[in-house]
Amino acid sequence: MPPLQRGHEGTLREGNILTTKRWVLVFGILALICIGLILFFWFSPKGRTVTVSQDGETLYAIDLSQVQEPYTLTVEWDGGYNRIQITSETVWVVEADCGNQDCVHHGPLAENGTPIVCLPLHLVIQWSVP
Numbered sequence: 001m002p003p004l005q006r007g008h009e010g011t012l013r014e015g016n017i018l019t020t021k022r023w024v025l026v027f028g029i030l031a032l033i034c035i036g037l038i039l040f041f042w043f044s045p046k047g048r049t050v051t052v053s054q055d056g057e058t059l060y061a062i063d064l065s066q067v068q069e070p071y072t073l074t075v076e077w078d079g080g081y082n083r084i085q086i087t088s089e090t091v092w093v094v095e096a097d098c099g100n101q102d103c104v105h106h107g108p109l110a111e112n113g114t115p116i117v118c119l120p121l122h123l124v125i126q127w128s129v130p
């Protein structure tokens with residue numbers, strides 16, 4: 001530490017710098033806490049619920065953290081069907097008899113990814129908004 005400057009002006013300047021440093025420190029710590037909280041909630045495994053809806057109506061709301069064994073769901077629409085694989089990690093459409101197979105090609109529902117949509121069978125699979 002360099003010796004503090006003597007005299008009225010010097011002390012004043014030194015004091016201002018110290019106050020500024022303190023505020024920078026306080027805001028720095030607050031910013032770190034905020035980033036920490038955001039990361040914590042971002043990667044938090046709880047509240048991972050997937051909704052399976054058909055024609056705008058929710059058929060299933062599945063809390064993946066409660067899934068012990070992977071299983072499949074079959075959802076039918078107007079003679080067609082989607083077979084959906086449910087695991088504790090994610091969900092995906094295993095097979096469907098829709099024309100374009102977009103839902104099958106979408107693959108697993110990614111974290112913060114796009115919903116799985118099957119337009120011909122009016123099916124939407126997405127993370128539920130908490």
Ligand SMILES: [Zn+2]
Pocket residue numbers: 096098099100101102103104117118119120121
């Ligand atoms: Zn499809």
